[in-house]
Amino acid sequence: SPAKSYEFIETAEPRPGVGQITLNRPKALNALSTPLITELNQALAAYDAAPEIRAIVLTGSQKAFAAGADIKEMAPLTFSKAYTTSFIESWSAFTTSVKKPIIAAVSGHALGGGCELALMCDILYCTENANFGQPEIKLGTIPGAGGSQRLTRAIGKSRAMELILTGKNFSGKEAVEWGVAARAFGSWEELIEGSLKTAEAIAAHSKVAVMAAKEVVNKSQDLPLRDGVEYERRVFHSLFGSEDQKIGMKAFAEKKKAEWTDK
């Protein structure tokens, strides 16, 4: 059951079908330590397995979504230790293992690994003055949780180069203009309400169709266009095997509300 207690995160189910995970390491501005990431992965896996949960919202505090990987944990790391323990590999495990949509709700700092974590989610919402950036260059290193790849795909090479090579931050407003974020809200309250509303809207749809939609959109990030279009068509064809496709199309014809069976 998702009702488990954690040390570095909190979980709640604020709306029907919606699981909310809040990063909660306030004294370190939600720096992403290995124990925090372990808990995050556990909570995401629990929500993914919970039949009543249909969409997930991931957030931090008003002040910080996450200020990056834990610099104090990383400082003494050696190459051999990082390499042999596959340091940071587990961070992105959920991008392939979790099938339900995850909305990142970003307020305050989303720096380094915090920015990368937000980029791993399926929909990114933020406040207008959220503070994004990949400042690793200032620490004598580079992004290590996918930033050089996901940010570049989101905003293009020249802008990504500029940000990653200078360590310069960008705002929530810019995140929307550049296509990193889907929406920027004027306040923390609006961000949370907007994120929960979207999660609730997703949760009201057929679970089979929602999970298939997430799967095919994410394929677009990995596959060449022709392969991606073929993949989409295969999955589209497979949905004619679901009960919800029959229910949805019959309800449309009868001008009724579809009652999904998730089958």
Ligand code: CAA
């Ligand atoms: N790791 C560990 N601790 C961190 C942290 C981090 N990434 N970010 C902040 N903290 C800690 C601070 O050390 C401080 O702790 P103490 O009170 O014990 O000193 C506490 O959180 C509060 O931070 P500040 O006093 O610095 O708060 P501020 O409001 O003055 O500044 C900030 C906020 C601009 C975000 C600043 O904390 C900062 O620059 N943090 C580091 C950001 C960063 O470089 N992130 C990238 C990390 S590298 C990475 O993520 C690698 C990767 O690709 C995976």
